[in-house]
Amino acid sequence: MGLNWNLVRALVAGVGLCFATASAMADANSAVLVRFKGGETITQQELDDFFARRIDMRHASRSVIGVQTALREMAMNRALVLEGEAMGERRREGKENDRFDEVYSLTVYKKLAPACEPPADTAAARQFFDANPQAFRVPPMVRVSRAMLPASEVVDGEHAGSWLMQQALAIGSGTRKFDDVAERASAVYKLDPQGDLGWVTLTDEARILRALADAKAGDMVGPVREGEFVYLFSVVAKREAQQLAWEDVAASVPNRAVRFCREQSAKQTQDRLFEKYGVVLDQSAIRGLFNKPVEAAK
Structure with missing residues (x-):
């Protein structure tokens, strides 16, 4: 499996957010x-x-x-x-x-809002x-496996972001399988699915999905921080965007x-x-x- 270093370099800075401390506030809820x-x-x-x-x-x-x-x-x-x-x-x-x-x-x-009527x-x-034409464009899709952990979690003595980076390097060198990493992550965090997520539609709305849009089948993406979690993705397969023909959508x-x-x-x-x-x-x-x-x- 190839490690997409351009994406890693672009995204790994997000892992550093795991160690950031919020500015003190007199009243956080305000x-x-x-x-x-x-x-x-x-x-x-x-x-x-x-x-x-x-x-x-x-x-x-x-x-x-x-x-x-x-x-x-x-x-x-x-x-x-x-x-x-x-x-x-x-x-x-x-x-x-x-x-x-x-x-x-x-x-x-x-x-x-104006009334919307069919032709x-x-x-x-x-x-x-x-x-x-944009109404008849199928966005790109990827089949991905995922390992995710709360950013505050500590695994095998390492903060989640650092641990996932080590796993990415091990997978890239062929000494570990992604499924093993997902299984270990699942033992730590069980509230969201780990491993194979099936086919995911890529959109421009989420930073993580935008990153996956640049990846190819066989790439790893991450670790990347989003909110309270750190993610590592393996791109299993990819379908590029497709413009549908009139014959396919007329009805x-x-x-x-x-x-x-x-x-x-x-x-x-x-x-x-x-x-x-x-x-x-x-x-x-x-x-x-x-x-x-x-x-x-x-």
Whole structure:
């Protein structure tokens, strides 16, 4: 198995984050994570409250990418409430002071977003197909095996990042198998799957997935730090991106057109409201949530 040194050099700096110590704060829960130009903020305490009531999103609290996603949802929710009030949309009784009223924000969004209708006939469907090739592009996929550990973990006397780096070097030299590393990691951390993850679609949203997009079958990627975890990946196989032909998608164009319209509408509405209300995510503060000190090995 080949060790992709360019990727390792680019990513190994992330392992150093394992040993970073967060800046001292008088009150950690008051840390400001999002700012609006009107002076409003979203704090860590409000983020904690969000995760407490949104069971479906709690997994997102464990990574920087996940927290960013949750904060964008919260910021969009709040921006929609502000926009609704500016439009004169009546608030629900008893919810006038609810800053993150999801029912109200959804009502406002439906008034702002354009209706998405499927193409009226085959000619219109073909016109949409020709005008929107990105809606008919299959993203690249990789089949990967993964070893992951909490960044604070100590394995065989080594911090997780250093231990995974040693395993990567051993695998690259042929003295150890990736499956053995995944099995050892599984003995330490059992809450997420280790080893073969099957086929994973690559997107531009996650730093880890962007790194895998540059890898080839047979490469290792990492160790790389993301949130509270350190990862090592083995790329088993890869399928490159593919542009679908009209003949392959003609029957599904109406459904794809509606889905694409809704996705674009959501993005455009968010971009417009974030600009209007000056929404800015404080990336330094967000990463600070995860820069916790790692205890020395005993």
